[in-house]
Amino acid sequence: MSGGASGGWLAIAGLGPGSEALVTPEVTAALAQATDVIGYIPYVARVAPRPGLTLHPTDNRVEMDRAAHALRLAAAGGRVVVVSSGDPGVFAMAAAVFEAMEAGPADWAMLDIRVLPGITAMLAASARAGAPLGHDFCAINLSDNLKPWTLIARRLALAAEADFAIALYNPRSRARPDTLDAAFAILREACAQDRPVLFARAVTTMQEHLRVVPLAQARGDMADMRTMVIVGSSTTRTIPRGDAAPFLYTPRSAP
Amino acid sequence: MSGGASGGWLAIAGLGPGSEALVTPEVTAALAQATDVIGYIPYVARVAPRPGLTLHPTDNRVEMDRAAHALRLAAAGGRVVVVSSGDPGVFAMAAAVFEAMEAGPADWAMLDIRVLPGITAMLAASARAGAPLGHDFCAINLSDNLKPWTLIARRLALAAEADFAIALYNPRSRARPDTLDAAFAILREACAQDRPVLFARAVTTMQEHLRVVPLAQARGDMADMRTMVIVGSSTTRTIPRGDAAPFLYTPRSAP
Missing domain, CATH: 3.40.1010.10 (Tetrapyrrole methylase, N-terminal domain)
Structure with a gap:
């Protein structure tokens, strides 16, 4: 420089x-x-x-x-x-x-x-899981330190209506144990219950752990401060691969 | 591997x-x-x-x-x-x-x-311009090769309603000379006319060119296949710096 x-x-x-x-x-x-x-x-x-x-x-x-x-x-x-x-x-x-x-x-x-x-974390997490952000998507910071929860809730509802895949940054902290459960509750009102949700913890480190569950079973305590959460869109698909976490990807095309 | x-x-x-x-x-x-x-x-x-x-x-x-x-x-x-x-x-x-x-x-x-x-292109473009994606944002592919235009139009309107900064991939091609103007028309209906729009062409190459204009003046022919377009949110700000393109950033907090 x-x-x-x-x-x-x-x-x-x-x-x-x-x-x-x-x-x-x-x-x-x-x-x-x-x-x-x-x-x-x-x-x-x-x-x-x-x-x-x-x-x-x-x-x-x-x-x-x-x-x-x-x-x-x-x-x-x-x-x-x-x-x-x-x-x-x-x-x-x-x-x-x-x-x-x-x-x-x-x-x-x-x-x-x-x-x-x-x-950035969502692209590292996406890569480790497959390609869940392969179609239109959004990124929302769940921390309400610097914005009101009402704005976060509104964005989640509109993101679901737009059928974006949704990357959730800062999903949970000790000071905010409940925001991720609140986010899942909003998404469950708008989305199919089998929508896949990726919990990707500490990706690319020795502590890396990936888990994919349907939206109906997603819980806030599946995440901590080192976890990236990605909620699929209506077209996101999973491909089983034995004992490993399934591949997760969103096709390039949408109906 | x-x-x-x-x-x-x-x-x-x-x-x-x-x-x-x-x-x-x-x-x-x-x-x-x-x-x-x-x-x-x-x-x-x-x-x-x-x-x-x-x-x-x-x-x-x-x-x-x-x-x-x-x-x-x-x-x-x-x-x-x-x-x-x-x-x-x-x-x-x-x-x-x-x-x-x-x-x-x-x-x-x-x-x-x-x-x-x-x-990815939006993060490279964002970095060269400042930090326009520093708050919640979305990424939309404007190509209608693999999805209907009605879905793109709907997502643009909902993204504006959610007040995301909006990164537009594949904004324009020879086969689609009009999609970017159509996108700007949708955003002008929902957003303030002084919303900053970044056209970032060929970032990090010898052909790099950055330009920031208000939404009212944004035109499709300001982009080509090598251009990334980022439309600011309602809180995105510009900082003039002499003859260079202004810094563009979105504060971490939102009212």
């Missing part, structure tokens, strides 16, 4: 779902040139320490502080990488950085800033 | 949007082990020839023949990579392979098959 007037730059990088084999060469190169790496503790832990590199691990829920810190370091000449898991543009740090930019000094918009995409 | 009983395997791999810096190491490793690479001519052209590797470039619109060919080669012991651009699970070859599997011999389901995810 080329430096701005200060020589500094900011890359907002996606580390992918977990496996190092899914980190793009572009991200690896940015990390090799960085003076500072900023992010949530478990993501910064994926970056190897080396001389000349300062790691800035921070707790969750301080996204705006983290984003402003990164912009200040880049403005001062740092070569800064903000790391997210998955893709930084999907429910992650990229939007937070642009929010901080708008709230900050006007010249922050002229910094050398690039978003480096990564393999 | 481990071989099945025949020693053969099939990987359905995503090459990303164009830049080699966005090809995952997992895909690079699969290509290095392959005996056969199968896909649409311009994607196979991205794979370097070498001794022991047979390239099988095929024309567009023969996805099912290509998929069945790949399965037959893997069943016969080949180490086969089917290549797509972007992510193979998003409007690409993975669904076609599973369709061919269901239509073929039952033991094809027991082959060693893996989908290797890639950076």
